[in-house]
Amino acid sequence: MAAINVSPLFTSSSSLRTFSSYAPQNTPTLSLYSRFAPSLSFPSISLRPSISTKTRSLIIASAVKNLSEVEPLPVPATPEEFATKFPSDAGVYAIFDQNDELQFIGISRNIASSLFSHKSSVPELCCSVKVGVVNEADRTALTQAWKSWMEEHIEATGKVPPGNESGNTTWVRQPPKKKVDLRLTPGRHVQLTVPLEELIDKLVKQNKVVAFIKGSRSAPMCGFSQRVIAILENQGVDYESVDVLDEEYNCGLRETLKQYSNWPTFPQVFVNGELVGGCDILTSMYEKGELAGLLKS
DSSP, X not given: OBOOOBOTTOOGGGOGGGGTTOOOTTOOOOBOOOSOOTTOOOXXXXXXXXXXXXXXXXXXXXXXXXXXXXXXXXXXXXXXXXXXXXXXXXXXXXXXXXXXXXXXXXXXXXXXXXXXXXXXXXXXXXXXXXXXXXXXXXXXXXXXXXHHHHHHXXXXXXXXXXXXXXXXXXXXXXXXXXXXXXXXXXXTTSOOSSOHHHHHHHHHHHSSEEEEESBOSSSBSSHHHHHHHHHHHHHTOOOEEEETTOTTTSTTHHHXXXXXXXXXXXXXXXXXXXXXXXXXXXXHHHHHTHHHHHHHO
16 A cells, blocks of 8 residues: 655645646546446556656546546445455545545555455545546556646645545554564673573473574664565564574574584574574475475465
């Protein structure tokens, strides 16, 4: 889901609808999604090879129907209905609350997915939606389509939708904060009262997934560690990471871990207290679909 905030100073003086009189032979069209029909197809945007990217985006914007001309659709109550009632295409959408007040205008590469995300996060504000599909749309074309709807709303009401106001984060998904890497010791100059091997054993048995990597999860220091982190992130699993190169707080970890796991290389991934393996094994399990089952067990 992509969202663009605008300043309240944004006016309609530069409205893209001034290009609506431009109608070449191959003027592209915008499909407006009204209801699900298996045989429904959306006309593609056809452009002459000689038309520049800038001109192409303006043509697409001119083809977008006015926001007021699009019929609103009720937002489904169940997740299953989203895939059947809304397209997974790229386009522009406008969300209204229970009082038919426009709350947010957004653009997305997958309209159905974005609407489902909004319904999950702010259900009380998602009651109906207007949708426009832009075929073969790059980001510039999508932005132009978004601007045409935004300008129309501002011209009619004199204000920006609440969700598009500068600083509003209601409709924008915030990136999750990355967890910090664990440290096994207070520092290399501090005398341990518990053997390092025992600390490793306690760590892997008290946490569902632990990845011993080279570098941190935000900055892996080798390609294999980077691959392991990417796989775990893709699986959406909650995991702990330990930097085996950190000689200040994990001094002696590499050699001790090799003896503990009887595995000579890094990274090493543990699940439910047991060693799964390194990058090659994790990648193979991921590609075969076996990893997801293990992580859920």
